Amino acid sequence: MRQLEMMSNFVRLAAHLQPDSVVDGPGIRCVIWAQGCGHNCPGCHNPQTHPFDSGNVVSIDELCEQISAYGQNITLSGGDPFFQSDSFAKIAKFAKSIGLTVWAYTGFTFETLINNEQYLNLLKYVDVLVDGRFDISKKSSECKFRGSTNQRLIDVKQSLINKNVVLWSDEFDTFQIKNNTYF
Numbered sequence: 001m002r003q004l005e006m007m008s009n010f011v012r013l014a015a016h017l018q019p020d021s022v023v024d025g026p027g028i029r030c031v032i033w034a035q036g037c038g039h040n041c042p043g044c045h046n047p048q049t050h051p052f053d054s055g056n057v058v059s060i061d062e063l064c065e066q067i068s069a070y071g072q073n074i075t076l077s078g079g080d081p082f083f084q085s086d087s088f089a090k091i092a093k094f095a096k097s098i099g100l101t102v103w104a105y106t107g108f109t110f111e112t113l114i115n116n117e118q119y120l121n122l123l124k125y126v127d128v129l130v131d132g133r134f135d136i137s138k139k140s141s142e143c144k145f146r147g148s149t150n151q152r153l154i155d156v157k158q159s160l161i162n163k164n165v166v167l168w169s170d171e172f173d174t175f176q177i178k179n180n181t182y183f
């Protein structure tokens with residue numbers, strides 16, 4: 001699968017850092033919007049983030065300074081940050097080093113990511129992964145923090161330890177409460 005070629009200390013973003021989000025994971029979070037996505041999910045809400053040559057090229061050092069100044073847990077969204085896994089691994093590693101949690105959205109499945117060294121390099125700094133392509137036929141307003149019921153909220157650390165997907169639990173997820181499952 002394609003990786004966006006970036007100079008080692010830069011990342012391509014679709015927008016400025018977005019602090020104070022309350023819909024991209026629990027609590028108040030700072031969202032980093034990756035530019036570039038090759039999944040082409042029908043009904044995607046962010047088609048402007050798909051081209052790999054659009055958006056803005058940003059210094060990772062400057063971005064980390066901004067993350068530190070906001071001091072909010074971060075969410076990697078897009079676009080798909082795993083198309084720039086080397087750059088986003090540096091950003092996620094920095095966030096973890098100053099005590100922040102990291103959520104990441106991807107169109108890849110967890111099973112695909114763990115079988116690729118480059119993807120794993122980013123995944124190992126992610127606390128919760130929202131995985132899978134958006135499926136418009138499974139769109140549901142009952143899904144908290146995700147668009148369709150096929151997408152999973154995955155506790156990455158526990159999943160890597162168990163070598164099996166362990167779902168992140170959220171007592172306020174009405175879909176999970178009603179169905180006792182994410183599928």
Ligand code: SF4
Pocket residue numbers: 037038039040041044045046047049078079080106107133134
């Ligand atoms: S993975 Fe996300 S950004 Fe990419 S096409 Fe699918 S919904 Fe859109």
